[in-house]
Amino acid sequence: NAGVTQTPKFRVLKTGQSMTLLCAQDMNHEYMYWYRQDPGMGLRLIHYSVGEGTTAKGEVPDGYNVSRLKKQNFLLGLESAAPSQTSVYFCASSYVGAGTDTQYFGPGTRLTVL
Amino acid sequence: AQSVTQLDSQVPVFEEAPVELRCNYSSSVSVYLFWYVQYPNQGLQLLLKYLSGSTLVKGINGFEAEFNKSQTSFHLGKPSVHISDTAEYFCAVMNSGGYQKVTFGIGTKLQVIP
Numbered sequence: 001n002a003g004v005t006q007t008p009k010f011r012v013l014k015t016g017q018s019m020t021l022l023c024a025q026d027m028n029h030e031y032m033y034w035y036r037q038d039p040g041m042g043l044r045l046i047h048y049s050v051g052e053g054t055t056a057k058g059e060v061p062d063g064y065n066v067s068r069l070k071k072q073n074f075l076l077g078l079e080s081a082a083p084s085q086t087s088v089y090f091c092a093s094s095y096v097g098a099g100t101d102t103q104y105f106g107p108g109t110r111l112t113v114l
Numbered sequence: 115a116q117s118v119t120q121l122d123s124q125v126p127v128f129e130e131a132p133v134e135l136r137c138n139y140s141s142s143v144s145v146y147l148f149w150y151v152q153y154p155n156q157g158l159q160l161l162l163k164y165l166s167g168s169t170l171v172k173g174i175n176g177f178e179a180e181f182n183k184s185q186t187s188f189h190l191g192k193p194s195v196h197i198s199d200t201a202e203y204f205c206a207v208m209n210s211g212g213y214q215k216v217t218f219g220i221g222t223k224l225q226v227i228p
Binding site: 004040041042043044045090092101102103105106107108 | 123146148150156157158159160163165204208215216219221
């Protein structure tokens with residue numbers, strides 16, 4: 001049981017390049033989330049999904065897109081990276097029903113945009 | 115709307131001394147309250163949570179927190195810290211009904227000094 005995994009762990013992009021971050025969970029969780037963590041700002045929700053095939057905007061969605069084609073995977077895309085997107089990105093997942101309150105986090109992806 | 119305020123960005127404390135990390139929240143509806151811990155270069159993991167019932171909540175690694183509804187606080191404490199407690203601690207609040215939107219504080223870095 002690997003829990004929540006994220007790939008890649010590190011990435012450096014040039015302004016304007018695109019990339020996709022992959023999050024995978026093996027706990028059969030319905031809900032999945034993408035956060036970004038910046039110094040002095042805590043975690044901010046980018047997008048989330050309440051089930052396969054559904055996505056919704058969070059607090060800071062601009063410049064990002066997401067897809068949830070399979071229940072276990074949640075992809076975060078940057079179409080045209082900007083230096084302001086330099087951050088650490090965390091994926092999380094949670095149950096529906098009993099235990100929905102707790103989110104389980106991946107190890108993070110550190111992204112630098114030059 | 116809900117918000118979380120962590121009053122201290124950094125807390126240095128000597129090993130074996132007690133520590134308290136402060137958290138205040140605001141919300142127009144009933145909430146659940148959490149403390150998550152992030153060790154260096156890792157994702158967040160749940161330390162403890164308050165959903166209902168006893169206002170004193172015990173978590174992992176000897177930490178505990180007390181929910182004070184009148185003061186809208188959820189302070190985290192430990193009677194004797196260890197070097198391994200050096201980490202960043204995040205307070206979080208979640209709506210108790212409907213979609214589980216979670217709002218995180220900006221974090222408190224606990225530095226345990228030998």
